[in-house]
Amino acid sequence: MRKQVAAALALVLLFAIPAATRQSEQKPVAGASGHSSKLVTIRGTVVADGKVLISEDRKTVWTVANAETLADNVGDHVSVRALIDVVKHEIRVVTVRFSPVPGVLVADAAFRR
Secondary structure, eight states, rough: HHHHHHHHHHHHHHHHHHHHHHHTTTTEEEOTTTTSOOOOEEEEEETTTTEEEEEETOOOOEEEESSSGGGGTOOOOOEEEEEEEEETTEEEEEEEEOOOOOOOOSSGGGOOO
16 A cells, blocks of 8 residues: 555655756746747837837837837838847837738628628
8 A cells, every 4th residue: 555655655746846847947038138049920000111019909119129020011001020229219120911900891890780
């Protein structure tokens, strides 16, 4: 009986300790410089020759480190995948997609009658 309890306790500890260490290793996302190693999707409007992106959800103003990627989309509503520098409040754009402005959809259920 004691051997079974000891074996069960050892098995629980065997799985619990690596899971706890893995969880603590994943917490820091931003380094000392503030750069994020994770890609984040931001939707917003491009202004000022692609140097600024105003996000739609929080109305946050982001300066764009590589403005040449957004230079062709000035005034457009876009969805970008970017790396964020929280300290400088700056983003480095990796991909850009055109995103239509949310509005009235004629195919919506409210218009079917």
